[in-house]
Each structure stands twice: as C-alpha cells, then as structure tokens.
Amino acid sequence: MKIGLFIPCYVDQFYPKVAIATYELLQKLGCDVRFPIKQTCCGQPMANSGYEHLTKGCDTNFIANFSEFDYIVCPSGSCVLHVKEHLHDENNEALASQMRKRVFELTEFITDILKIEMIPGNFPHKVGMHQSCHGQRGLKLSQMTELNAPFFSKPEQLLSKIKGINLVSLSRKDECCGFGGTFCVTEEAISVKMGQDRIKDHEDHQVEYITGGDMSCLMHLEGILKRQKSPIKIIHIAEILNATI
Structure with missing residues (x-):
C-alpha cells in the first residue's frame, strides 16, 4: 500500500510537528509513506474567495505529485474535501476523477481503510x-446532531480506544469554531465570538486539551486561548495517536 502524504500549506509553515506526527503514525500502522517534496497549496483559499478559476495550476501540480499513489492521506478535512470536490484536469479528467476517490482524511483512512481495532499506549488527560x-458535514466523519439518526464519530472512535483518556461529551458537539477559512479575515469580529463560544464549552467541561482533525480550526482556537491566557492546550489528533503508539 503506497501512501502519498498530502500536507496543507499552513501545517507545513506553522505546525510541521503535525505533519511529522502524521508521517510517523502511518509508518507505525504499516504504511509505505512518501512525501512528494514539490507539493504546494491545493487551491482551497482561492476557491473559498471566489477565484476557483485561478486554481488550475494547483490542480496540475497536485496531480503531478500524487498520481502514482494508491491512497493520498491528509491530516486536514477541509483540504481533503476541496480536492475531493474540485480537483480537475481538462487534459485528463479521467485521472483527476480517479484521484478524487483516493484522497482520505487521516482518521477516515485509519478507520475505513486500515480498519484499526486497537490503539496501544496511554494518554491520561481530559x-x-x-x-x-x-x-463532519462534507466528509461525514461524524453524525450531525440535527439529524434524527444514531450518533457516530470516526475521530472519537479512535480516541476512545486509548487507555487513560477522558474524552468529555461537549454540550454542543458540532458547533462551528468560527474559523471558516477566509471568513475569519473578512468577518473577524463574528469569527472571534464564535471561537470564544466554542472554547467556553470546553472550559465548562474543564478539559486539559482541545483536539481535532483540522489544524486550521485548532489554530483559530489556539489564538483565542493564548489571548485569554487560558491553560488549555491545543493538540492535533495525529499527535495524540502517534504519541500513544
């Protein structure tokens, strides 16, 4: 199983330890992982701002870097969703279509493809x-609370397998943090208030760590936590899983 590690540009620039944790984790789980050195931004920021027609270069580069792999794995749901829905190649659309089906978010890949049943190790924290x-809403990694349907969460499924972890049940499981890509720039005040509300839910449950599968959301929350001088720490789910195995 040949895996291409797709790392979002903001992770590469600001949180390289998350990329390293993802790489090490996939290796520990028995995958042959490669990091294409010439990969760049997938084009999501431009598309979110209404300039999807300018992302052709990003698409061409993505295809050139990842076409050889059996699976493409990324520790970011938003970037995965963008590629799954928007990767195109006017010269070889069949290849682009095939590649869209081979892109997976990290926890989705571990639960659905690798089908990992046990996570050894210990993480004694709340x-x-x-x-x-x-x-949640794009990749269906967890159930939306407004639906009258059984709850599931692929990230929580993995975390619940770890010894010692106290995974709290939040009051509002699927509330937006307010990041929203370029939304946090164009609507800063609303974005910050949404982030403060999201943090308040975690504070009310006295957590030590806030984790998640998108470092972009966690980066937004981390900024607010630091300004509030909160003791709560941010940690990507890949870092927890990698540290415990």
Whole structure:
C-alpha cells in the first residue's frame, strides 16, 4: 500500500510537528509513506474567495505529485474535501476523477481503510474533541446532531480506544469554531465570538486539551486561548495517536 502524504500549506509553515506526527503514525500502522517534496497549496483559499478559476495550476501540480499513489492521506478535512470536490484536469479528467476517490482524511483512512481495532499506549488527560464543519458535514466523519439518526464519530472512535483518556461529551458537539477559512479575515469580529463560544464549552467541561482533525480550526482556537491566557492546550489528533503508539 503506497501512501502519498498530502500536507496543507499552513501545517507545513506553522505546525510541521503535525505533519511529522502524521508521517510517523502511518509508518507505525504499516504504511509505505512518501512525501512528494514539490507539493504546494491545493487551491482551497482561492476557491473559498471566489477565484476557483485561478486554481488550475494547483490542480496540475497536485496531480503531478500524487498520481502514482494508491491512497493520498491528509491530516486536514477541509483540504481533503476541496480536492475531493474540485480537483480537475481538462487534459485528463479521467485521472483527476480517479484521484478524487483516493484522497482520505487521516482518521477516515485509519478507520475505513486500515480498519484499526486497537490503539496501544496511554494518554491520561481530559480531552475535548472539536469536530470541524468540513469533516463532519462534507466528509461525514461524524453524525450531525440535527439529524434524527444514531450518533457516530470516526475521530472519537479512535480516541476512545486509548487507555487513560477522558474524552468529555461537549454540550454542543458540532458547533462551528468560527474559523471558516477566509471568513475569519473578512468577518473577524463574528469569527472571534464564535471561537470564544466554542472554547467556553470546553472550559465548562474543564478539559486539559482541545483536539481535532483540522489544524486550521485548532489554530483559530489556539489564538483565542493564548489571548485569554487560558491553560488549555491545543493538540492535533495525529499527535495524540502517534504519541500513544
């Protein structure tokens, strides 16, 4: 199983330890992982701002870097969803279509493809799980609370296998953190208030860590936590899983 590690540009620039944790985790789980060195932004920021027609270069580069792999795995639901829905190649659309089906978010890949049943190790901390909107509503990584349907969460399924972890049940499981990509720039005040509300839910449950599958959301929450001088720490789910195995 040949895996191409797709790392979002903001993770590469600001949180390289998340990329390293993802790489190490997939190796520990028996995968042959490669990191295409010439990969760049997938084009999501431009598309979110209404300039999807300018992302052709990003698509061409993505295809050139990842076409050889059996699976493409990324520790970011938003970037995965963008590629799944928007990757195109006017010269070889069949290849682009095939590649869209081979792109997976990290927890989705571990639960659905690798089908990992046991996570060895220990993480003796009180943790709150932030489920990002793209992952939940786009990739269906967890159930939406407004639906009258059984609840499930692929990230929580993995975390619950870890010894010692106290995974709290938040009052509003699927509330948006307010990041929203370029939304946090164009609507800063609303974005910050939404983030403060999301943090309040975790504070009310006295968590030590807030985790999630999208470092972009966690980056937004981390900024607010630091300004509030909160003792709560941010940690990507890949870092927890990698540290315990």
